[in-house]
Amino acid sequence: MFFDVHAHLDDEAFDEDRKEVIKDIQNAGICVINAGSDIASSEFSLDLADRYDFIYACIGIHPHEAKDVPVDYLDILRDLSKHKKVVAIGEIGLDYYYDLSDKEDQKKVFMEQLGLAKELDLPVVIHDREAHQDTLDIVKASGVKKGLMHCYSGSYEMALEFIKLGFYFSFGGIITFKNAKKPKEVVAKLPLESILCETDCPYLTPEPYRGRRNDPTKIPIIAQKIAELRDMDFHGLEMALEQNTRNLFFK
Ligand SMILES: [Zn+2]
Numbered sequence: 001m002f003f004d005v006h007a008h009l010d011d012e013a014f015d016e017d018r019k020e021v022i023k024d025i026q027n028a029g030i031c032v033i034n035a036g037s038d039i040a041s042s043e044f045s046l047d048l049a050d051r052y053d054f055i056y057a058c059i060g061i062h063p064h065e066a067k068d069v070p071v072d073y074l075d076i077l078r079d080l081s082k083h084k085k086v087v088a089i090g091e092i093g094l095d096y097y098y099d100l101s102d103k104e105d106q107k108k109v110f111m112e113q114l115g116l117a118k119e120l121d122l123p124v125v126i127h128d129r130e131a132h133q134d135t136l137d138i139v140k141a142s143g144v145k146k147g148l149m150h151c152y153s154g155s156y157e158m159a160l161e162f163i164k165l166g167f168y169f170s171f172g173g174i175i176t177f178k179n180a181k182k183p184k185e186v187v188a189k190l191p192l193e194s195i196l197c198e199t200d201c202p203y204l205t206p207e208p209y210r211g212r213r214n215d216p217t218k219i220p221i222i223a224q225k226i227a228e229l230r231d232m233d234f235h236g237l238e239m240a241l242e243q244n245t246r247n248l249f250f251k
Contacts (some may be wrong), residue, residue: 001029001031002028002030002031003030003031003245004030004033004036004216004219005100005125005170005180005196005197006033006091006125006170006172007200007215007216008116009034009215010041010048013213020236022052024191025216028216028220030219031054031055031056031250032054033058033088034048034057034059035060035091035125036061036175037060037091038062038068039070041074042057042060042126044061049085050106055085055171056084057087058086058089058091058143059080060089060090060092060113060124061113062076062091062093063110063127064095064099064101067100069109071144073109074112074116078119081116081137087122088117088123089113089114089117089120089123090116090124090125090148092125092133093126094128094129094135094138095128095129096130111138114138115142123146123148124139124146124148125148126147128152129153132158137166145166147168147248148196148248149168150200151170151171151198151200152183153173153174153183156185156186167198168248169187170195171183171187171198171226172197173210175187176210176222177210193247196241197219197222198219199215199219199222201215203215223238226241
């Protein structure tokens with residue numbers, strides 16, 4: 001069974017036909033972990049998780065939103081975390097590429113949410129774009145012991161540092177792109193037990209659908225690519241990915 005460990009089914013790209021898309025996901029037998037990026041999308045994720053037994057939720061504030069968090073956001077997240085289908089705090093992290101929030105605001109909100117995850121004993125789902133070293137330093141200092149680097153774009157060497165901290169790595173459509181040399185090398189080389197797969201839908205649609213809207217039914221395409229890059233049997237990879245997902249989120 002496949003899991004899409006990072007999706008945004010709450011995105012407005014699905015407003016017209018969300019029910020139909022979810023029906024297709026169900027028919028494909030794929031489970032989804034939907035990621036929050038602010039309070040509203042965290043609540044939306046929980047609402048989806050309430051309605052569909054194969055959807056789970058992460059709750060958290062994305063670095064882009066760090067500048068606009070309500071003063072009591074930690075209390076709100078703590079309260080939402082009581083829901084039984086919350087599997088992680090995320091997506092949280094740092095984004096120095098778009099830099100939509102001031103770096104200091106990003107770091108503050110990231111550190112506070114890592115603290116919350118530690119307090120609640122939940123794993124974290126981390127977004128790191130061009131902020132690898134700061135992300136590593138902050139996670140190390142936080143004492144958080146379990147998490148996912150979503151859509152991992154760092155080096156293999158950096159990944160080994162994250163593995164020491166109890167982290168996993170998920171890969172999506174990018175590994176099907178021709179020019180994605182580094183992520184392809186990294187996914188081929190990492191220990192099998194540290195790998196998960198995701199769509200990050202509606203973004204990052206794998207080839208040959210690149211440019212169109214992404215959704216969790218594209219997960220087997222991504223898994224096929226991982227199997228090919230690692231020279232593995234498709235079904236063997238599927239079982240390993242499922243086990244890794246269970247080890248990280250459902251234990
Ligand atoms: Zn995301």
